[in-house]
Amino acid sequence: MSESREHAIVIGGSMxxxxxARVLSDHFDRVTLVERDRxxxxxxxxxxxxxxxxxxxFWSRGLEIAEQLFPGLEEELRVAGVPEVRIPADLLWMTPAGWRRRFDSTRLMTFSRDLLDWTVRSRLAKLGDLQVLxxxxxxxxxAENGTVTGLTIRERGTTEPGETLTADLIIDxxxxxxxxxxxxxKLGYPAARRTLIDPLLGYASRTYAIPAGFDPGWKALYLQARAPGTRTGALFPQEGGRWIVSLFGVGRDFPPTDEEGFLEFAKSLRSPVLYEAIREAEPLTPILSYRRTSNVRHHYERMSRWPKRLMxxxxxxxxxxxxxxxGMSVAAKSALTLDDCLRGDGDLDGLARRFHRRVVKNAAGPWLVATGEDLRYATTEGASAGLQTRILNRYVDRVQALANIDQRVCDRLISVLSLHAQPQSLFMPDVLWRAATMRARQPIGPDELSP
Ligand SMILES: Cc1cc2nc3c(=O)[nH]c(=O)nc-3n(C[C@H](O)[C@H](O)[C@H](O)COP(=O)(O)OP(=O)(O)OC[C@H]3O[C@@H](n4cnc5c(N)ncnc54)[C@H](O)[C@@H]3O)c2cc1C
Known part of the structure; x- marks a missing residue:
């Protein structure tokens, strides 16, 4: 390798x-991570x-990759008290097609996002060649002559112009x-095309102490909306004997952040089980909302001109x-792609094109999953469901219903959700045949859901 791989910069210290930064540390002499927050x-x-x-x-494919990059991470999380939830064996899961039988398809470690980031950051800090700003x-x-050569940074809270760091590669x-x-x-490039599909989804969330002796035979709840219904709710255990409860409303049916409104929203879900679990539980936090949830793609891979060494x-x-x-699992898969692109033939000048193209390919499945569901709603902004999406969603309805009663189909569906498989695998002959020949069946009642 003749080109310099002396210094790389990563901007943004989230997942x-x-x-x-972890991947770059294998390929560059020095890596600098620039993060706005302390x-x-x-x-x-x-x-x-x-x-x-x-x-x-964090679906299993993402966690597997994080473990590959930081061996022992899962054990550290376990030692920190992170519970494990078998999906759906430990989960009462009301899917759009009704209750799902409690097969044992995959496992989730259900940590708080703050614990995950802190654990990963602590591991990263041990790398000698990494500087954290x-x-x-x-x-x-x-940039000079079409190549990005540096980044201007400044201390947060100041208005001074700041200092410029030079680098051989910069990742945004x-x-x-x-x-x-x-x-x-600013550098004179044309604007990249952007696709935005906005389901106008709002979150409201709160953590609760898990009541002492609580043992109803499930560990987690996921009560999904059935379109055109707009309301979903989830309850998962976390480290520290807590539940995180998130309520979700599509099409501006935002869950309220006042106590009474939050509980009323929970009560209005397709099953009262979540409401009943939290109504007497002790809240540990205020109720917080989040509404920046659209699907957004910047089509950098299609730009005819792109500054070299920026990704x-x-x-x-x-x-x-x-x-x-x-999102985190796609980021994890992208980290592996980055590693692969840096190991392969080709120089840093052409890296962005190779990388963006491959990442976009990897993200196509998750994009289809998210936007396909969002396009069930007439309120979704930015696109509407064409014939192809409507046919696809009809088929997905059948697969959902089948996955509720058929372990093999449940496993396949979960392997798509957990990013082990592409959505196309739901069209393999075994699933296709079962879906085509599926007979209408009485919905499963909650009394059939013992683990
Ligand atoms: C409500 C909500 C729930 C979610 N739930 C899940 C989930 O269940 N599973 C999942 O996999 N994903 C989930 N995601 C998505 C997930 O959070 C992101 O995909 C994941 O964090 C990866 O994002 P990122 O690192 O690219 O960016 P972000 O997480 O947005 O982080 C960007 C970082 O850059 C820093 N920054 C911004 N501007 C600058 C600047 N100018 N200079 C320096 N630093 C800067 C920010 O402070 C931040 O640390 C959720 C997202 C939301 C909004």
């Missing part, structure tokens, strides 16, 4: 940025990660508030409606 010294929230106060599911915000890119992992579109424009990763490239829990 995409942390995993990118990282807390303990497991605590921070302003740039507001979504951490809401339910975060937290409390610093990226302000501008520096600043999420939905990425300045890359603005920076490209976008994670939500800054492609963000999903978070209801399906895919």
């Amino acid at each position: 995409a940025g942390l995993l990118a 990282f807390p010294d303990t497991v605590a929230s921070r302003p740039g990660l507001g979504q951490a106060r809401h339910l975060h599911v 937290d409390g610093h915000e990226a302000v501008d890119l520096v 992992a600043t999420g939905r508030s990425s300045k890359t579109p603005e920076w490209l424009e 976008a990763m994670g939500d800054s490239l492609c963000a999903f409606n978070p209801l399906y829990g895919q």
Whole structure:
């Protein structure tokens, strides 16, 4: 390798940025992570990660990759008291097609997002070649002759112009508030095409203490809306003997953040089980809302001109409606793609094109899952369901119903949701045949749901 791989910069110290920094440390002499927030010294929230106060599911493919990059991570989380939930064996799951039988298809470690980030950050801090510049915000890119050569940063809270760091590669992992579109424009590049599909989804979440002796035969609840119904609710255990409860409403049916409204919303879900669990439970936090949940794709891979040595990763490239829990796992898969691209033939000048194309391919399945569901709602902005989507959704309805009673189909569906398989695997002959020949069946009642 003749080109210099002396210094790489990652902007943004959330999941995409942390995993990118870990991968880059194998390929560059030095890596600098620039994060606008000051990282807390303990497991605590921070302003740039507001979504951490809401339910975060790290599907198994994502966690596997994180474990590969930080061996022993899962054990550390377990030692920190993270519970494990078998899906759906430990989960009462009201799907759009009714209750799902409690097969044992996969396992989730159900940690708080703050614990996950803190654990990953602590592991990263042990890498000798990594410098963390937290409390610093990226302000501008520096480019010469079509190549990005540096980044201007300044201490948060100051208005001084700040210092410029030179680098051989810069990765933007600043999420939905990425300045890359603005920076490209400043550097004289045409605006990249953007696709935005907005289900107008709102979250409201709160944590509760799990009541002493609580043992109803389930550990978690997931009560999904059935379109055109708009309301979903979830309850999952977390470390510290807590439940995280998130309520979700599509099409501006936002769950309220006052006590009474929150409980009323919970009561209005398709089963009263979540309401009944929380109505007497002790709340540990206020009720917080979150509404920045649209699906957004920046089509950087299609740009005819792109500044060399600049890349976008994670939500800054492609963000999903978070209801399906895919963002962190897509970021993890992108970290592996980054590693692969850096190991392969080809120089840093062509890296962004190779990387963006492959990431977009990897994100196509999760994009289809999220937007396909969102397009069931006439209120979704940015696109409407064409014939193809409507036919696809009809088929998905059948697969959902079948997965409620057939373990093999349940396993396949969950392997798609957990990013082990592409949605196309739901069209393999075995599932296709079962879905085509499925007979209408009485819905399963909750009394049939013993584990
Ligand atoms: C409500 C909600 C629930 C979600 N639930 C799930 C889930 O269950 N499962 C899942 O996999 N995903 C979920 N996601 C998505 C997940 O949070 C993201 O996909 C994941 O964090 C990866 O995002 P990211 O690292 O690209 O960006 P982000 O997480 O948005 O982080 C961007 C980082 O960049 C920093 N930053 C921003 N601007 C600058 C700047 N100029 N200079 C320096 N630093 C800057 C920010 O402070 C922040 O730390 C959810 C998202 C939301 C909103």
